Amino acid sequence: MACGVPVVAPHHSAIPEIVDRKTGYLYEEENSKDAIKGISSILDDTTSYLTKSYSAREKVTEQFSISICGDYYAELIQTIVKEANE
Numbered sequence: 001m002a003c004g005v006p007v008v009a010p011h012h013s014a015i016p017e018i019v020d021r022k023t024g025y026l027y028e029e030e031n032s033k034d035a036i037k038g039i040s041s042i043l044d045d046t047t048s049y050l051t052k053s054y055s056a057r058e059k060v061t062e063q064f065s066i067s068i069c070g071d072y073y074a075e076l077i078q079t080i081v082k083e084a085n086e
């Protein structure tokens with residue numbers, strides 16, 4: 001996603017929190033035919049590929065940039081230190 005490429009991933013665990021229909025294709029876990037369908041649907045439709053590519057890159061940039069993740073971890077560390085000192 002960070003490279004602007006749509007993702008084809010299994011609908012498992014926390015993956016759907018990151019990958020959705022706008023950024024790629026979620027296939028039924030352990031279903032290779034559904035995975036192939038997802039890959040084909042993206043590669044066979046240039047407009048869909050480009051739209052999902054843009055959306056994937058945009059999502060990563062907005063939600064997982066270094067500054068956003070850095071701020072999150074700094075706040076987490078401060079909370080841990082504060083709780084340890086209480």
